[in-house]
Amino acid sequence: xxxxSDVLVLARLQFAFTIAIHIIFPAISIGLASYxxxxxxxxxxxxxxxxxxxxxxxSKIFAVGFGMGVVSGVVMAYEFGANWSGFSRIAxxxxxxxxSYEVLTAFFLEAGFLGIMLFGWKRVGARLHFLAxxxxxxxxxxxxxxxxxxxxxxxxxxxxxxVDGRIVPLDWLQIIFNPSFPFRLVHMSIAAFIVGxxxxxxxxxxxxxxxxSGEGIRKSFSMAAGMILVAAPIQxxxxxxxxxxTREYQPAKIAAxxxxxxxxxxxxxxxxxxxxxxREERTKYAVSVPHLGSLILTHTWSGEIRGLKEFAPEDRxxxxxxxxxxRIMVGMALLMLLLGVLGLILRLRNRLYDxxxxxxxxxxxxxxxxxxxxxxxxxxxVGRQPWVVYGVLRTADAVSPLxxxxxxxxxxxxxxxxxxxxGTGAYYILKLMAKGPDADDPAADVERNAGKSIASLExxxxxxxxxxxxx
Amino acid sequence: xxxxxxxxxxxxxxxxxxxxxxxxxxDLGIGLLFPFxxxxxxREVMLNTVAPVWDGNETWLVxxxxxxxxxxxxxYSTLLPAVYLPVIAMLCGLIFRGVAFxxxxxxxxxxxxxxxxxxxxxxxxxxxxxxxxxxxxxxxKIVDGRFAGDAFDWVSPFSVFCGLGLLVTYATLxxxxxxxxxxxxxQRRTRKLLKPASLVMLAVIGVISLWxxxxxxxxxHRWFGGHNFVYFAPVPLLVLGCVIGIFRAAxxxxxxxxxxxxxxxxxxxxxxLLISIFPNIVPPTLSIWDASAPRSSQLFVLVGALIILPIxxxxxxxxxxxxxxxxxHGDEGYH
Numbered sequence: 001x002x003x004x005s006d007v008l009v010l011a012r013l014q015f016a017f018t019i020a021i022h023i024i025f026p027a028i029s030i031g032l033a034s035y036x037x038x039x040x041x042x043x044x045x046x047x048x049x050x051x052x053x054x055x056x057x058x059s060k061i062f063a064v065g066f067g068m069g070v071v072s073g074v075v076m077a078y079e080f081g082a083n084w085s086g087f088s089r090i091a092x093x094x095x096x097x098x099x100s101y102e103v104l105t106a107f108f109l110e111a112g113f114l115g116i117m118l119f120g121w122k123r124v125g126a127r128l129h130f131l132a133x134x135x136x137x138x139x140x141x142x143x144x145x146x147x148x149x150x151x152x153x154x155x156x157x158x159x160x161x162x163v164d165g166r167i168v169p170l171d172w173l174q175i176i177f178n179p180s181f182p183f184r185l186v187h188m189s190i191a192a193f194i195v196g197x198x199x200x201x202x203x204x205x206x207x208x209x210x211x212x213s214g215e216g217i218r219k220s221f222s223m224a225a226g227m228i229l230v231a232a233p234i235q236x237x238x239x240x241x242x243x244x245x246t247r248e249y250q251p252a253k254i255a256a257x258x259x260x261x262x263x264x265x266x267x268x269x270x271x272x273x274x275x276x277x278x279r280e281e282r283t284k285y286a287v288s289v290p291h292l293g294s295l296i297l298t299h300t301w302s303g304e305i306r307g308l309k310e311f312a313p314e315d316r317x318x319x320x321x322x323x324x325x326x327r328i329m330v331g332m333a334l335l336m337l338l339l340g341v342l343g344l345i346l347r348l349r350n351r352l353y354d355x356x357x358x359x360x361x362x363x364x365x366x367x368x369x370x371x372x373x374x375x376x377x378x379x380x381x382v383g384r385q386p387w388v389v390y391g392v393l394r395t396a397d398a399v400s401p402l403x404x405x406x407x408x409x410x411x412x413x414x415x416x417x418x419x420x421x422x423g424t425g426a427y428y429i430l431k432l433m434a435k436g437p438d439a440d441d442p443a444a445d446v447e448r449n450a451g452k453s454i455a456s457l458e459x460x461x462x463x464x465x466x467x468x469x470x471x
Numbered sequence: 472x473x474x475x476x477x478x479x480x481x482x483x484x485x486x487x488x489x490x491x492x493x494x495x496x497x498d499l500g501i502g503l504l505f506p507f508x509x510x511x512x513x514r515e516v517m518l519n520t521v522a523p524v525w526d527g528n529e530t531w532l533v534x535x536x537x538x539x540x541x542x543x544x545x546x547y548s549t550l551l552p553a554v555y556l557p558v559i560a561m562l563c564g565l566i567f568r569g570v571a572f573x574x575x576x577x578x579x580x581x582x583x584x585x586x587x588x589x590x591x592x593x594x595x596x597x598x599x600x601x602x603x604x605x606x607x608x609x610x611x612k613i614v615d616g617r618f619a620g621d622a623f624d625w626v627s628p629f630s631v632f633c634g635l636g637l638l639v640t641y642a643t644l645x646x647x648x649x650x651x652x653x654x655x656x657x658q659r660r661t662r663k664l665l666k667p668a669s670l671v672m673l674a675v676i677g678v679i680s681l682w683x684x685x686x687x688x689x690x691x692h693r694w695f696g697g698h699n700f701v702y703f704a705p706v707p708l709l710v711l712g713c714v715i716g717i718f719r720a721a722x723x724x725x726x727x728x729x730x731x732x733x734x735x736x737x738x739x740x741x742x743x744l745l746i747s748i749f750p751n752i753v754p755p756t757l758s759i760w761d762a763s764a765p766r767s768s769q770l771f772v773l774v775g776a777l778i779i780l781p782i783x784x785x786x787x788x789x790x791x792x793x794x795x796x797x798x799x800h801g802d803e804g805y806h
Contacts, residue, residue, distance in 0.1 A: 071569055074529075075562050077536040081551030082558055089616060092544025093764040097772045100541035104779045107530055168765040400552040403622050410559040417563045421570045428574070463522075469577040 006404040011083040014411045025069035031196020032062040033137035050215045057437035063464035068425040087398035102146035109139030118464045152181035156249045183242040190235045195369035197227040202366020203433040205359040216437035229340030253383035255308040256319040257326045259283035267302035268293035276319035317385045325378040332372035476769040477759045480542045491531035498525045500645020502593020520652040523794045541772045546752045546762035552618040553611045554603045561599035568592030597641045598634040605633025610755040636675035643668040647730035665721040690747045
């Protein structure tokens with residue numbers, strides 16, 4: 001028994017580690033692909049060189065992010081079988097096809113349009129190139145669609161029946177459009193846009209702080225500040241709606257997020273901070289506001305929220321983790337909102353590009369999109385424990401019959417390899433960003449890529465950027 | 472009449488694995504030959520011969536994994552735990568190799584390190600793939616639809632030999648590819664390797680064939696039971712014919728023939744593997760029907776696969792056609 005639980009913990013750590021590193025790169029590509037669409041659209045419309053310059057610059061970074069996402073995704077495609085053979089045996093008939101579709105979609109996108117977008121400047125007309133960029137952005141959202149359909153189905157499963165303990169799909173439309181899917185898809189897509197915006201804004205702030213204030217840098221900064229002003233409140237509304245959905249389908253997750261143990265009558269208070277203790281079944285050092293919990297989670301003054309004690313101890317998610325991961329996410333959101341509003345005020349006063357403390361703030365907020373994204377995923381994934389398919393299959397029954405030595409060894413190997421490889425990738429992205437959009441002459445960039453054929457290089461997006469990595 | 476979806480899917484995945492061996496074999500082979508060529512010019516040329524295609528070649532591995540999961544979840548969930556460490560090591564090898572391939576071109580001071588990562592990554596991936604094939608061939612213990620063996624069941628003289636065998640095979644393919652794609656001194660040196668390399672490859676295939684036939688009565692029965700050998704005899708005979716053809720190509724200076732014949736040997740060897748195990752997907756007990764997902768799952772994925780796989784195939788063929796011809800030193804690199 002001890003052996004099994006060790007394997008379970010190690011396998012979960014491994015999955016958490018590999019997917020947390022992986023998700024960063026797709027989020028960057030989803031966000032930046034759509035940003036490229038906006039830039040190219042503005043360029044075609046206005047003919048201003050600055051949009052083209054920015055488009056070239058950010059498409060390079062998009063390409064490196066995309067390449068890293070593909071590489072780190074390969075591991076995921078095999079991890080389900082290697083570490084989670086119970087899950088793939090019982091639920092593979094639903095989860096497997098959805099992931100197969102994601103892979104097929106992603107390759108379709110690569111085979112078709114990525115090459116034109118990255119290397120086709122000289123070969124196709126401006127309109128066709130714009131179409132390719134739009135389709136690449138759409139393709140990244142299609143991948144998001146399939147991955148989130150799969151994840152949401154695991155959170156709120158429907159459209160299947162059990163035959164001999166194995167899941168057999170009945171209705172694919174019900175499986176894909178399961179109750180939590182629309183909320184999760186919207187929440188994740190906006191999150192990816194916010195990741196893009198915070199990175200673009202942070203990068204531009206760094207250049208402004210270093211006294212470089214060319215038109216490209218100012219434009220990036222302005223667009224990012226505007227995007228955050230719009231996206232942060234929308235994301236909070238989307239998150240709120242997602243929360244209502246979760247309260248309906250996964251009440252234990254909501255109780256754990258709020259560190260709520262008792263079902264309070266006549267209105268639930270909200271714990272602002274505190275330390276949920278799973279063993280003592282109470283939240284220590286809690287600072288709470290009466291009725292606020294009901295107000296936020298039920299949108300009424302005295303709506304009822306079920307406390308954790310209504311669920312058997314073996315069915316409770318770890319409140320200590322999700323209480324704090326949720327608050328980190330919300331904290332980031334509030335800071336983003338502040339960033340957006342301050343940006344608006346400075347913009348109205350014509351001080352957007354020369355307010356030093358605001359640039360420091362924007363630079364510090366550069367990683368905030370990624371932090372919020374990962375904190376949000378931890379909340380939803382730890383919050384649905386101890387289930388891997390909610391109410392159907394326990395995580396403990398999903399793990400492979402492996403020894404803890406095996407899983408521990410592979411975890412260590414993967415940590416070393418990932419830190420080396422994706423550390424290098426992240427370093428290269430930062431290095432490209434540090435060069436800035438003004439440093440690269442677009443015409444020379446086109447020339448460097450002119451000898452490349454779009455026929456094949458599309459599958460090597462990382463060859464888009466030609467800047468040296470160690471000089 | 473209803474379609475037998477497991478058979479159709481076995482065909483599709485079988486084709487995918489075959490294309491992977493056909494296409495990624497020689498480009499992993501380039502990594503294996505890397506240490507024997509000089510750092511400055513030759514390695515650059517070697518990389519440029521595969522630069523436009525290597526990433527597409529690995530597509531088939533990802534596609535194969537995802538589709539295996541989608542349509543044969545029981546095979547996926549028993550095979551992967553059985554070859555757990557080799558799979559993890561193979562993936563790490565491929566990650567290193569892939570990233571090294573790209574970063575090497577952007578590196579100046581640290582190029583040696585990335586070269587080393589490229590070589591080690593290629594070798595690890597090739598060896599582990601051989602070990603996985605060997606483990607599959609020697610059989611995996613399955614009870615009640617679950618892997619029931621030990622963590623190190625995959626370690627055996629046979630599987631390690633298969634690992635080394637695939638290493639040699641990929642290196643040989645790499646030689647054939649370089650003879651086809653290069654000229655001058657580099658081509659002359661790889662051409663010299665053709666004969667010894669293909670002899671070693673022949674020996675490897677011979678040893679693995681005999682080992683399985685002697686070690687596994689079921690395989691022996693498949694090949695020699697009844698009149699079966701009459702039908703299957705062309706496989707080993709054609710392998711011999713191909714090796715003779717490679718020898719003659721090495722003498723006459725024909726550039727494409729050796730590589731084509733090597734790929735033909737891969738096809739024959741793969742056919743031999745399928746003859747030995749079909750209709751099992753994970754020998755000795757799990758058949759493609761036992762391993763199948765429910766019909767609705769297989770049908771659902773089939774729709775997408777039938778639309779997208781032909782497009783990827785045409786696209787791959789197009790890419791090879793665009794990049795036909797020799798790669799020369801000092802050519803505009805693809806990096």
